[in-house]
Amino acid sequence: MNQNRGFNLSRILLSAATLLTLSSPFNKLQAQPDGAALYNNNCAACHRIDQDLVGPALGGVTERLEEAYLISWIRNSQAVIASGDQYAVDVFNKWNKVAMPAYDWTDEEIKSVLAYVKEQSAAAATAAAVPAAGDAAVAEDDSFPISQILWVVIFLFAAVIYFFVQQRNKLEEKFEEQVASGNIDPSKLKEIKPSFKVKPIHAIGGGLTVFLLAAIGWGVDVANHVGIQQGYQPSQPIAFSHELHAGTHEIACSYCHVGVERGKSATIPAVNICMNCHNQIKKDAPEIKKIAAAWENNQPIEWIRIHNLPDFAQFNHMQHYKIAGIECQTCHGEIQEMAEVAQHSTLTMGWCINCHRETKVDLDNGYYQAVHGNKESFQVALKEKGLTIANLGGLECSKCHY
Amino acid sequence: MKNILIIGLASMSLLSSCGLIADKKDPGWEYAPQMYVSHPYEPYTQVGDNNVNADGKNMRAPVEGTISRSGIGFDNTKLELMYNYPIHKDSLETAARMLKNPLEATPANLEKGQYFYGKYCTPCHGAEGKGNGSVGEIYGGVPNYQASYIVNQPSGHIYHVITKGKGRMWAHGTQIRPEERWQIVMYVNKLRGYTGE
Numbered sequence: 001m002n003q004n005r006g007f008n009l010s011r012i013l014l015s016a017a018t019l020l021t022l023s024s025p026f027n028k029l030q031a032q033p034d035g036a037a038l039y040n041n042n043c044a045a046c047h048r049i050d051q052d053l054v055g056p057a058l059g060g061v062t063e064r065l066e067e068a069y070l071i072s073w074i075r076n077s078q079a080v081i082a083s084g085d086q087y088a089v090d091v092f093n094k095w096n097k098v099a100m101p102a103y104d105w106t107d108e109e110i111k112s113v114l115a116y117v118k119e120q121s122a123a124a125a126t127a128a129a130v131p132a133a134g135d136a137a138v139a140e141d142d143s144f145p146i147s148q149i150l151w152v153v154i155f156l157f158a159a160v161i162y163f164f165v166q167q168r169n170k171l172e173e174k175f176e177e178q179v180a181s182g183n184i185d186p187s188k189l190k191e192i193k194p195s196f197k198v199k200p201i202h203a204i205g206g207g208l209t210v211f212l213l214a215a216i217g218w219g220v221d222v223a224n225h226v227g228i229q230q231g232y233q234p235s236q237p238i239a240f241s242h243e244l245h246a247g248t249h250e251i252a253c254s255y256c257h258v259g260v261e262r263g264k265s266a267t268i269p270a271v272n273i274c275m276n277c278h279n280q281i282k283k284d285a286p287e288i289k290k291i292a293a294a295w296e297n298n299q300p301i302e303w304i305r306i307h308n309l310p311d312f313a314q315f316n317h318m319q320h321y322k323i324a325g326i327e328c329q330t331c332h333g334e335i336q337e338m339a340e341v342a343q344h345s346t347l348t349m350g351w352c353i354n355c356h357r358e359t360k361v362d363l364d365n366g367y368y369q370a371v372h373g374n375k376e377s378f379q380v381a382l383k384e385k386g387l388t389i390a391n392l393g394g395l396e397c398s399k400c401h402y
Numbered sequence: 403m404k405n406i407l408i409i410g411l412a413s414m415s416l417l418s419s420c421g422l423i424a425d426k427k428d429p430g431w432e433y434a435p436q437m438y439v440s441h442p443y444e445p446y447t448q449v450g451d452n453n454v455n456a457d458g459k460n461m462r463a464p465v466e467g468t469i470s471r472s473g474i475g476f477d478n479t480k481l482e483l484m485y486n487y488p489i490h491k492d493s494l495e496t497a498a499r500m501l502k503n504p505l506e507a508t509p510a511n512l513e514k515g516q517y518f519y520g521k522y523c524t525p526c527h528g529a530e531g532k533g534n535g536s537v538g539e540i541y542g543g544v545p546n547y548q549a550s551y552i553v554n555q556p557s558g559h560i561y562h563v564i565t566k567g568k569g570r571m572w573a574h575g576t577q578i579r580p581e582e583r584w585q586i587v588m589y590v591n592k593l594r595g596y597t598g599e
Binding site: 251255 | 426427431432433437438439440441445446447459461520521524525533536537540542543546548549551569570572573574577578
């Protein structure tokens with residue numbers, strides 16, 4: 001009986017403990033608002049901890065100002081300013097009179113945000129103390145391998161030269177030995193010892209031949225490249241990097257080249273498109289200042305055209321990019337890796353025609369279903385055979401020359 | 403003689419392969435340039451000065467007070483009206499109150515909205531509209547669509563901000579067509595969970 005009772009008691013205790021542990025975090029979540037989430041969703045857009053942005057940096061704000069003041073400010077900053085509070089008016093004026101939205105939050109919610117700001121300020125302060133040492137280490141690491149490789153190459157080069165000089169000296173010694181021991185008749189020395197005497201006619205003839213061959217090579221090369229600008233990589237008036245914009249930041253090509261899905265030209269972005277970001281980002285860099293100058297003077301930037309089709313050949317970006325779904329990279333190469341753009345393709349007629357011969361038409365794009373939808377045998381036949389652009393008249397002269 | 407031939411051939415290939423001939427900064431030669439260069443003026447090509455336009459440039463700005471008709475059906479008066487957008491940049495509240503999305507809320511429109519959102523908005527606003535795109539992190543001041551002062555704004559507010567800009571965000575009206583902007587508005591509404599007008 002006793003035993004049984006003890007068992008029951010411990011079971012009750014156990015379940016009570018489980019209930020407590022299960023329920024306590026749940027209660028906590030309900031009672032305590034998530035300051036980090038509130039901060040990131042509402043404040044982070046305009047405030048940073050260690051950096052002025054749209055509004056002032058918030059690092060240490062909980063020490064600068066009293067909590068009650070901050071609460072009233074966050075709840076309705078305009079009311080605080082309207083009350084004539086000098087500090088509030090100064091802050092408002094300093095930050096270009098941009099009104100901070102009013103937040104209809106409870107005291108607990110605002111306190112949780114302030115707690116989060118305090119915590120982040122402390123973290124930022126400790127982080128700021130550390131990096132100097134880290135930077136130095138990184139810099140050393142960077143310089144290390146290049147010099148190392150250079151020294152290895154120099155050493156190998158020296159070793160090879162030393163080896164050949166050694167070998168040559170040994171042969172010479174052997175030859176001298178043979179002469180000294182009388183195995184070689186000194187009077188025939190001239191015939192045996194290898195020598196090559198350069199006569200003037202050799203030099204002139206040889207020089208002329210080298211020059212002629214080089215000239216022919218140059219001529220053939222030039223003739224081969226007439227009208228072909230593959231690899232053309234001019235220096236642009238502004239050192240714009242596709243590697244940074246399209247590569248690192250993955251900005252879509254058509255953010256700037258807005259015409260690519262609308263018409264013949266992919267279009268060169270107007271200055272206002274650059275300024276969408278560069279009215280803020282890196283605005284003190286010399287290259288960016290050129291954009292700002294063009295913007296202020298209402299002058300277009302004179303980019304140097306790289307891809308140049310002759311006037312008698314028509315090309316339409318929309319037809320290729322939007323309708324056919326060809327990637328930009330198919331013709332322009334890995335543009336997202338180019339710090340300075342070079343022409344990737346030859347842009348010759350053979351190059352165009354070849355692609356029209358090889359590229360299969362996308363038969364599942366809706367059009368072929370709509371036109372030939374009920375003729376299943378036709379569909380099957382098309383798919384089995386495969387339909388190329390050439391089959392649709394992609395090799396007709398007047399497709400491109402009109 | 404053999405040696406000279408080898409040296410000659412080597413220097414020939416060396417010259418042509420080492421880029422001594424093909425300078426990458428030089429566009430090279432052109433055969434019959436009068437056939438290559440367009441006689442009518444082309445907006446994105448300029449060879450020599452233009453003697454007709456005062457600034458010497460082929461490129462022209464659209465005539466002030468005109469709108470582009472390309473891509474709009476002539477019978478679609480709603481879309482034509484969208485091109486004639488008389489609301490001033492600072493009149494955000496007016497725009498928010500007056501503008502209604504003229505497009506039907508079809509899945510096709512929403513899908514296009516997502517497509518254009520991906521092209522024009524994600525760099526700053528992030529794929530989910532949290533304001534955490536890789537450019538937005540540097541640019542700063544990009545709000546989360548869930549922020550209390552955005553989440554319940556009407557569609558017209560979003561449309562006006564795309565068209566004319568707001569705060570740090572510059573106008574994107576030159577890049578995105580009106581119908582595309584309304585499609586983007588639909589997708590932004592989906593991202594912030596807004597179901598109103």
